[in-house]
Amino acid sequence: MATEDARFAALSQLDQIIRDPGSRQDFLDDPQATLRNAGAEPDDVPSAVWRALTDMSLAELAAIATPGAALAEAGCLDGDIPWQWVV
Numbered sequence: 899m900a901t902e903d904a905r906f907a908a909l910s911q912l913d914q915i916i917r918d919p920g921s922r923q924d925f926l927d928d929p930q931a932t933l934r935n936a937g938a939e940p941d942d943v944p945s946a947v948w949r950a951l952t953d954m955s956l957a958e959l960a961a962i963a964t965p966g967a968a969l970a971e972a973g974c975l976d977g978d979i980p981w982q983w984v985v
Contacts, residue, residue, distance in 0.1 A: 908942035
């Protein structure tokens with residue numbers, strides 16, 4: 899089981915990966931390698947979150963990245979809590 903710090907780091911990396919169009923495509927092609935290359939372990943991501951993200955299409959990943967980026971740009975996201983505002 900992942901520590902709180904490891905889980906936070908993995909979710910933070912996923913957030914960055916999914917917001918970037920190039921790494922988003924890399925994630926779609928090989929999610930485990932993409933996350934590991936970003937410095938986090940897939941096993942540190944809650945399993946339900948991992949399954950949901952890895953089952954998404956490129957368009958679906960972009961659809962969740964767009965409002966996340968807009969909320970961050972507007973200052974509505976706490977940078978210490980990834981995904982806090984994403985449903």
